[in-house]
Amino acid sequence: MRDIKELINKTVIETPPSGIRKFFDLAAEMDDVVSLGVGEPDFVTPWHIREVGITSLEKGKTHYTSNAGIKELRVELSKYMKRRFKVEYDPLSEIIVTVGGSEAIDLFIRTVVNPGDEVLVPEPSFVCYKPIVNFAGGMAVPIETKVENEFRLTAEELKQAITPKTKVLILPYPNNPTGGIMRREDLEEIAEVLRGTDILVLSDEIYAELTYEGQHVSIAEIDGMYERTVIVSGFSKCYAMTGWRLGYACGNKEIIRMMTKVHQFAIMSAPTLAQHAAIEALRNGDDDIAVMREEYDRRRRVIVKGFNDMGLTCFEPKGAFYAFPCIKSTGLTSEEFCEQLLMSEKVAVVPGNAFGESGEGFIRCSYAYSVEDINRALKAIERFIKKVK
């Protein structure tokens, strides 16, 4: 038999592993690591939500659900989207429940991208977009966003990236890893560029609820953008439900119908247990979100001030739970910084370039930790930069 590697799909082989993974492997080998590396809440899922999950098992709710998800859940999602983001979706035809927001992204890309289509990916951004586009035979085209714009996508940057082959713009805001957000006026400018085109928008709004100093605005709210936009989101970040693996997509019914077809063959239906818990989250979880958001907001101020005080310039992130300080003053690359920090102080953070080349010179530090843990890590980072400077 031939070497197994030769039998594997070339695109899969050639796609580099996630830059996060490398540091994960390094950190996993060490004991007592103080980490600011995670991309998930430190909170446990609120008890009333967990309890409904448990009860659903007790009641024997252990079967498949309809492909698009339990109808009751889609009805609640429809109400939630209207209540929180002023966008309306028909629960029966314009919403699909998925295995995490990640599956929704994958479904959308596989549903709309033809081989050779270009997909615009503002960077730095979450690591999954490019590989998923590659796997679908598309071409991911990075757009480098800049720290001086607080990593917002500008109309000018977008214009320059558009070609006749452009099929999709991915809009990953509030942003992982930078914490950057798009304000209404920023989205208006983007909309102005898109209006005359046939470009679809995949708006990844998984961190929408974690927006500080103001309300999240979805691009679907902007005039002329609703019909071309699919919003993907999920329960992981806002309700601290990462392990339940539950997300959703809302958008044009033709796209959702075709996404449901792909989902039907690949997944069948999202976990039933998680869907029942999610109904409870949407019905009675608004207060939980508010409490967690308030807590993240306080930590956000502590970590941003901490970095600026020690001389690592850090713009104020207005969303998600990451700070993205600049480490260029140390003379190290992002990877050198992270590796040396891990080895000498046992503090784990993620190099900014793991999220695209424009993240070089930055590190992603999560503040999904207690203030005590954040302070401990900040002290260690300060010791480290004194050593290297």
Added chain:
Amino acid sequence: MEKEILIQELVKIIHKNCKLSVEEIATMLNTTTVAVAELIDELEKDGTIKGYGAKINWDNVKGSNTVTAYIELKVTPQMTNGFDRIAERIYQFPQVTSLNLMSGSYDFGVTIEGDNLKEISLFVSQHLAPMESVISTATHFVLKRYKNDGVIYAGLPEDDREAIS
């Protein structure tokens, strides 16, 4: 931030963790250290902040054999000052760690700490039960503390997240 909201936020923070420095609290609340220091001073003076203490799981403290009991107390309220005068006579005892007037089938909920069961029993029989206005007492001993003042004591969950994700 409005003062009332600022106070609400401030007391929530220090109720959870009074070890934080004034600087840290100021950063968390997006205000100045002077403002926080003044506010704390004010809250201490007007009796809103009644003190600072750690939340101790006494079961883990070697050599500490503190026994806690919860006592349901039924009393006859007095004409002029209702329950307050009786309460005053109960909370003066250092053994009484908390005292609340309750709705329902009894009047006062009294928490008492002592070195052993006997000490608590004696306290109830010698000091509480004989009080003029006390009609009856029912003493319940704490066997295991699971959660106290918002803190879970039993089997604290560890951070089981991966270091990087």
